Amino acid sequence: MKVAFFDTKNYDITSFEPYGKDNGITFKFYETKLNEDTADLARGCLAVCAFVNDTINAAVIDRLCELGVKLLAMRCAGYNNVDINYAKGKLDIVRVPAYSPYAVAEHAMALLLTSIRRVHKAYIRTRDFNFSLNGLTGFDLHGKTVGVVGTGKIGRVFIDICRGFGMQVIAYDKFPAENSGIDYVDIDELFRRSDVISFHCPLTEETYHMISSETIGTLKKGVVIINTSRGALIDAEALLEGIKARHIGAACLDVYEEEGDVFFEDFSGHIIADDVLARLISMPNVIVTSHQAFLTEEALGNIAETTVNNIIAYSKGEKSGNELVI
Numbered sequence: 086m087k088v089a090f091f092d093t094k095n096y097d098i099t100s101f102e103p104y105g106k107d108n109g110i111t112f113k114f115y116e117t118k119l120n121e122d123t124a125d126l127a128r129g130c131l132a133v134c135a136f137v138n139d140t141i142n143a144a145v146i147d148r149l150c151e152l153g154v155k156l157l158a159m160r161c162a163g164y165n166n167v168d169i170n171y172a173k174g175k176l177d178i179v180r181v182p183a184y185s186p187y188a189v190a191e192h193a194m195a196l197l198l199t200s201i202r203r204v205h206k207a208y209i210r211t212r213d214f215n216f217s218l219n220g221l222t223g224f225d226l227h228g229k230t231v232g233v234v235g236t237g238k239i240g241r242v243f244i245d246i247c248r249g250f251g252m253q254v255i256a257y258d259k260f261p262a263e264n265s266g267i268d269y270v271d272i273d274e275l276f277r278r279s280d281v282i283s284f285h286c287p288l289t290e291e292t293y294h295m296i297s298s299e300t301i302g303t304l305k306k307g308v309v310i311i312n313t314s315r316g317a318l319i320d321a322e323a324l325l326e327g328i329k330a331r332h333i334g335a336a337c338l339d340v341y342e343e344e345g346d347v348f349f350e351d352f353s354g355h356i357i358a359d360d361v362l363a364r365l366i367s368m369p370n371v372i373v374t375s376h377q378a379f380l381t382e383e384a385l386g387n388i389a390e391t392t393v394n395n396i397i398a399y400s401k402g403e404k405s406g407n408e409l410v411i
């Protein structure tokens with residue numbers, strides 16, 4: 086069984102190839118992203134394996150169907166880049182709903198600690214034998230209020246981590262979990278009260294630009310914003326203005342609205358065309374990682390195993406439980 090694998094990185098080959106071989110699947114690894122120009126590479130394949138920045142719109146779905154592709158196996162949890170409604174009745178879709186909520190939640194805390202204790206600055210200083218502490222004053226997390234938006238698998242692990250630090254946790258979720266012991270508030274109150282806000286909800290029409298020029302004014306002055314969810318939850322230009330106005334204290338971004346053009350690739354030595362991203366990165370109180378939160382050995386192994394199991398179940402006409410569209 087052949088599967089076209091788009092947006093391949095070395096760590097994907099390392100984690101997927103052994104599982105594929107053991108289960109009679111030949112992955113055709115392509116570095117290019119899946120889009121209208123590259124869909125033809127899936128010719129002769131039963132399934133296509135795609136990731137967060139591939140484009141699976143109506144045109145791509147039509148082309149994949151013409152080529153005889155039956156299954157889209159997303160090797161991620163989020164699927165905002167897939168036209169789910171258009172795919173119905175045309176292309177079956179599976180995904181990996183959970184692979185390591187710990188990986189993402191721990192990365193969110195790593196970004197937060199790095200940012201507020203200026204570890205990124207200290208690291209560069211001491212490598213240059215500069216042992217001065219000027220400008221490195223941080224603040225305690227203990228006793229601060231963290232607002233968690235989205236209390237699903239990742240949000241809850243993040244809540245546990247924050248409680249371990251002695252933080253006061255408040256949360257907003259469109260579908261609050263019953264009997265969870267979580268102190269839910271509405272989003273306005275969360276924005277008003279939080280010293281730190283961390284996003285763990287999916288990108289939908291409702292969550293698009295939750296942080297915007299309108300909402301930034303309602304945030305506590307000096308707030309630290311963490312986004313390990315999806316870039317478009319935050320209007321990046323508005324965020325930049327909020328930082329320049331010194332209203333936002335710091336931003337920790339593992340995702341970015343226009344990340345599809347730059348993240349996961351090496352642009353060192355190039356001139357970055359995205360002025361907003363370049364300006365954000367130039368700020369001393371902004372930390373950007375390149376959609377890295379998922380990248381742990383445990384998560385990669387789980388992603389490969391679940392994706393292969395999803396494809397095998399499909400090929401046998403069985404349900405994996407991870408179907409999005411069938």
Ligand code: NAI
Pocket residue numbers: 162163182183186189234235236237238239240257258259260261285286287288289291292313314315339340376377378379380
């Ligand atoms: P989940 O499905 O377990 O939890 C999502 C939560 O968001 C649910 O509790 C849901 O009720 C809530 N929600 C839905 N609509 C909402 C709304 N309009 N407002 C507030 N909350 C809403 O998902 P999980 O596994 O916790 O993942 C969360 C997000 O993390 C994913 O959607 C994905 O975008 C992102 N992610 C990022 C990764 C990275 O490497 N940076 C890796 C994996 C996921």
